[in-house]
Amino acid sequence: xxxxxxxxxxxxxxxxxxxxxxxxxxxxxxxxxxxxxxxxxxxxxxxxxxxxxxxxxxxxxxxxxxxxxxxxxxxxxxxxxxxxxxxxxxxxxxxxxxxxxxxxxxxxxxxxxxxxxxxxxxx
Amino acid sequence: xxxxxxxxxxxxxxxxxxxxxxxxxxxxxxxxxxxxxxxxxxxxxxxxxxxxxxxxxxxxxxxxxxxxxxxxxxxxxxxxxxxxxxxxxxxxxxxxxxxxxxxxxxxxxxxxxxxxxxxxxxxxxxxxxxxxxxxxxxxxxxxxxxxxxxxxxxxxxxxxxxxxxxxxxxxxxxxxxxxxxxxxxxxxxxxxxxxxxxxxxxxxxxxxxxxxxxxxxxxxxxxxxxxxxxxxxxxxxxxxxxxxxxxxxxxxxxxxxxxxxxxxxxxxxxxxxxxxxxxxxxxxxxxxxxxxxxxxxxxxxxxxxxxxxxxxxxxxxxxxxxxxxxxxxxxxxxxxxxxxxxxxxxxxxxxxxxxxxxxxxxxxxxxxxxxxxxxxxxxxxxxxxxxxxxxxxxxxxxxxxxxxxxxxxxxxx
Numbered sequence: 001x002x003x004x005x006x007x008x009x010x011x012x013x014x015x016x017x018x019x020x021x022x023x024x025x026x027x028x029x030x031x032x033x034x035x036x037x038x039x040x041x042x043x044x045x046x047x048x049x050x051x052x053x054x055x056x057x058x059x060x061x062x063x064x065x066x067x068x069x070x071x072x073x074x075x076x077x078x079x080x081x082x083x084x085x086x087x088x089x090x091x092x093x094x095x096x097x098x099x100x101x102x103x104x105x106x107x108x109x110x111x112x113x114x115x116x117x118x119x120x121x122x123x
Numbered sequence: 124x125x126x127x128x129x130x131x132x133x134x135x136x137x138x139x140x141x142x143x144x145x146x147x148x149x150x151x152x153x154x155x156x157x158x159x160x161x162x163x164x165x166x167x168x169x170x171x172x173x174x175x176x177x178x179x180x181x182x183x184x185x186x187x188x189x190x191x192x193x194x195x196x197x198x199x200x201x202x203x204x205x206x207x208x209x210x211x212x213x214x215x216x217x218x219x220x221x222x223x224x225x226x227x228x229x230x231x232x233x234x235x236x237x238x239x240x241x242x243x244x245x246x247x248x249x250x251x252x253x254x255x256x257x258x259x260x261x262x263x264x265x266x267x268x269x270x271x272x273x274x275x276x277x278x279x280x281x282x283x284x285x286x287x288x289x290x291x292x293x294x295x296x297x298x299x300x301x302x303x304x305x306x307x308x309x310x311x312x313x314x315x316x317x318x319x320x321x322x323x324x325x326x327x328x329x330x331x332x333x334x335x336x337x338x339x340x341x342x343x344x345x346x347x348x349x350x351x352x353x354x355x356x357x358x359x360x361x362x363x364x365x366x367x368x369x370x371x372x373x374x375x376x377x378x379x380x381x382x383x384x385x386x387x388x389x390x391x392x393x394x395x396x397x398x399x400x401x402x403x404x405x406x407x408x409x410x411x412x413x414x415x416x417x418x419x420x421x422x423x424x425x426x427x428x429x430x431x432x433x434x435x436x437x438x439x440x441x442x443x444x445x446x447x448x449x450x451x452x453x454x455x456x457x458x459x460x461x462x463x464x465x466x467x468x469x470x471x472x473x474x475x476x477x478x479x480x481x482x483x484x485x486x487x488x489x490x491x492x493x494x495x496x497x498x499x500x501x502x503x504x505x506x507x508x509x510x511x512x513x514x515x516x517x518x519x520x521x522x523x524x525x526x527x528x529x530x531x532x533x534x535x536x
Contacts (some may be wrong), residue, residue: 001291088292089242090300112289 045082161186356414362397487516
């Protein structure tokens with residue numbers, strides 16, 4: 001089954017990480033991505049630019065309106081995702097439970113995808 | 124006659140058969156539908172064909188065929204010829220019991236871990252466990268939790284949908300995950316038992332029916348996982364409390380505190396069995412919060428009269444329990460034990476610290492404990508004020524009546 005690992009964090013908190021610590025943080029995320037790849041469960045994944053870069057579209061009054069910013073102002077924002085392919089929820093939760101963000105105050109939401117055309121293993 | 128036999132078979136064998144069916148088709152809903160159909164079929168066939176040698180095996184065999192029917196029908200596969208749906212028609216008497224054991228290994232443990240999966244809300248876990256492992260109907264579960272039947276039905280549907288859509292596995296967790304997952308199972312059983320023990324509902328403060336289900340389920344877990352001392356500890360804990368069920372409520376619906384209970388009404392044989400379970404658990408030397416709570420309950424159970432209670436040992440056990448679960452509620456209980464073991468003022472000072480920290484502000488048992496200790500300490504006015512605070516917070520009528528009477532007695536003294 002395909003699961004999205006959605007990583008929610010407080011951007012303001014992330015901005016407070018001292019520059020000297022950034023290489024170590026970066027390395028942890030790299031390592032996590034590599035572990036997903038090595039296990040053959042990785043299908044896609046990326047960090048997102050801050051919500052300040054978001055544009056939200058809505059269809060209103062017969063027109064598509066675009067507004068600056070995310071669809072909702074929340075304390076925590078979607079900051080990145082992984083798409084993984086594992087046999088069941090337990091194995092997906094096991095991977096999600098190793099996400100480095102979890103240990104830096106992120107909330108990790110795991111959502112199954114509706115079965116259909118999902119990306120296959122890149123191999 | 125047949126309907127009564129069927130009802131009995133369903134009551135006793137349903138969890139086992141259902142677990143086997145879920146193992147077969149990996150779909151709780153489908154398994155339930157198929158089982159229901161097999162029961163309907165039994166009602167039609169048994170009166171003329173006679174009772175099968177092994178009714179559970181008969182039901183499983185028929186239900187399994189029905190599962191295949193329903194699966195074929197769902198997939199609308201063009202290769203299935205019309206008429207293939209009626210496989211349930213030619214029914215053999217079902218396998219012999221030995222074959223049945225070999226063909227359908229006990230899958231209830233898988234079902235337990237699916238029902239008590241941490242990805243499901245605790246209320247949903249309890250509802251699923253009562254439905255699938257105890258075989259209660261939706262209506263019975265709704266009545267037990269004092270909620271409208273559609274609420275329970277919706278909770279069950281949502282939970283079953285989540286199991287299916289989110290891919291919650293039908294499996295016993297791997298050895299390294301088992302302890303953590305078992306904790307969730309035990310927490311669910313504990314919650315179910317608490318619900319039976321002190322319900323907030325009017326005139327349902329005690330619900331031995333739910334207590335019996337909690338006990339039955341915990342026994343099943345211990346039977347299936349005999350080497351986990353915390354599971355056995357929980358079994359002892361539940362059994363020790365359950366053994367006091369006939370002494371906890373007066374004829375006019377008032378709570379009877381442990382000290383005032385008629386100990387001759389405790390079920391002694393059940394207590395002995397529970398104590399043996401606790402000894403077995405403790406012998407494994409892997410203590411945990413359920414074993415410690417059971418050990419505390421055991422000390423109360425062993426005291427022939429309230430005055431003979433070994434409060435010092437109970438206070439020590441609470442100190443150990445606090446290392447595992449340092450919650451305010453455990454602190455409050457520890458403070459009361461401390462009061463009886465080492466002096467009322469020690470306990471009162473501890474409760475004052477709890478209250479000053481703003482803990483348990485809405486918990487009626489904090490002022491109720493204060494009232495009781497202050498009364499014993501001869502501080503009448505402070506005790507009356509504490510009773511008033513407790514009366515302002517208490518919800519369950521059985522406890523309200525008790526506190527009102529105690530306050531009135533003190534006020535008249």
